[in-house]
Amino acid sequence: MVVEVHTHPDHTGRGSGLAGGLACRQHGGRVPRGFLDFSAPSNPLGVPEFLREAIEEAVELGLYEDYPDYDYRDLREAVASFYGVEPEGVVPLNGAAEALNILLLCLKSRELVVAEPTFGEHRCLAGVTGISYVPVPYREAGDYFEFPLEGLVDAARAGDAPVVLLSNPNNPTGACAELSKLGELLSALQNSLVVVDEAFVELSTTCRSALELADDYENLAILRSFTKSFGVRGLRVGFLYTSGRRLAQTLDACRQPWNVNSVASYAIAKVLRDRGRDAREYLRRSAEVVEVGRAALTEGLTELGVVVYRSHAPFVLARHTRVSARESLRRLWSRGIAVRDASSFPYLTEYHVRISVRLREDNARLLRAYRELGLG
Numbered sequence: 015m016v017v018e019v020h021t022h023p024d025h026t027g028r029g030s031g032l033a034g035g036l037a038c039r040q041h042g043g044r045v046p047r048g049f050l051d052f053s054a055p056s057n058p059l060g061v062p063e064f065l066r067e068a069i070e071e072a073v074e075l076g077l078y079e080d081y082p083d084y085d086y087r088d089l090r091e092a093v094a095s096f097y098g099v100e101p102e103g104v105v106p107l108n109g110a111a112e113a114l115n116i117l118l119l120c121l122k123s124r125e126l127v128v129a130e131p132t133f134g135e136h137r138c139l140a141g142v143t144g145i146s147y148v149p150v151p152y153r154e155a156g157d158y159f160e161f162p163l164e165g166l167v168d169a170a171r172a173g174d175a176p177v178v179l180l181s182n183p184n185n186p187t188g189a190c191a192e193l194s195k196l197g198e199l200l201s202a203l204q205n206s207l208v209v210v211d212e213a214f215v216e217l218s219t220t221c222r223s224a225l226e227l228a229d230d231y232e233n234l235a236i237l238r239s240f241t242k243s244f245g246v247r248g249l250r251v252g253f254l255y256t257s258g259r260r261l262a263q264t265l266d267a268c269r270q271p272w273n274v275n276s277v278a279s280y281a282i283a284k285v286l287r288d289r290g291r292d293a294r295e296y297l298r299r300s301a302e303v304v305e306v307g308r309a310a311l312t313e314g315l316t317e318l319g320v321v322v323y324r325s326h327a328p329f330v331l332a333r334h335t336r337v338s339a340r341e342s343l344r345r346l347w348s349r350g351i352a353v354r355d356a357s358s359f360p361y362l363t364e365y366h367v368r369i370s371v372r373l374r375e376d377n378a379r380l381l382r383a384y385r386e387l388g389l390g
């Protein structure tokens with residue numbers, strides 16, 4: 015296949031290229047059609063047919079002509095019954111990424127304590143809104159990043175009831191937050207809201223979800239992303255769950271009334287309600303495909319002398335030993351392949367790269383390109 019060669023500012027390590035405040039925004043994706051995109055992790059199996067059908071049905075019904083139900087009753091009920099939680103604790107989101115905008119607006123917290131390195135949007139948002147941002151580093155222990163329990167507790171106690179944020183599994187390290195440590199964190203910080211971003215947890219065979227703790231801690235909010243789970247990144251839909259009823263009500267009142275579009279809310283509600291078994295089976299199979307693909311990437315990259323951290327997510331964090339991330343991206347880009355330069359994450363270096371797990375042939379093509387281009 016012939017691919018056009020484009021240059022892309024995000025993938026040459028120069029940020030978004032937009033003026034001033036937005037320069038902090040760096041994400042994967044935005045690669046030309048026809049590229050093999052390893053830069054923006056998602057479900058490697060892509061969109062399930064049953065969801066595609068539900069989206070098409072919503073479009074055929076012309077649902078986009080109407081406002082969605084601003085209470086999202088169907089969506090809430092469907093989420094609650096699929097995940098075994100209470101509908102009153104579900105706050106619909108325009109993707110997991112929307113949560114922090116709502117949280118910061120609603121809770122008026124002046125401080126954010128965050129386990130880093132992690133998803134950069136939080137840092138960016140804190141910078142733009144002038145909220146104090148306290149990063150707490152994961153401890154790098156060989157090929158793993160350990161959950162910084164003491165660091166988070168100390169930082170949060172030293173602050174003024176900050177919002178504490180972490181991801182499970184974490185982007186970009188792929189590390190899980192062990193439930194026993196999360197429980198300790200929640201017990202130690204009863205005056206703080208702890209937000210656990212689980213955008214990728216349904217694509218993991220090994221990370222346990224903080225939903226298991228939800229009934230015990232009202233200071234816990236969990237984020238989920240259908241965007242990632244069902245590979246519909248452009249649809250923009252997810253939810254927040256908390257057993258804190260007042261918190262759920264406050265957050266719900268803060269969100270934009272129609273924050274999830276009518277096609278997305280109809281399709282996801284329909285799939286969870288009417289195709290629940292298929293959806294569960296799809297997620298189970300997806301997590302298995304991720305596990306197998308991740309093992310192949312890890313083995314192939316390790317053979318090339320790359321340090322690959324132990325991951326539980328649909329991506330791996332890798333540290334090159336010879337060729338910088340920026341130069342590697344440039345060489346791969348010329349072959350129509352995109353990976354994520356991870357040097358923009360705090361505590362990582364110019365040699366760190368994040369690579370999404372894709373299907374077997376794609377993963378093999380990436381490894382071939384690594385070999386031929388002398389990367390590692």
Ligand SMILES: Cc1ncc(COP(=O)(O)O)c(C=O)c1O
Nearest residue numbers: 109110111133181185213239241
């Ligand atoms: C940890 C984390 N949370 C949330 C998101 C965004 O999720 P969504 O597309 O559901 O907004 C990302 C995207 O990469 C992420 O890495």
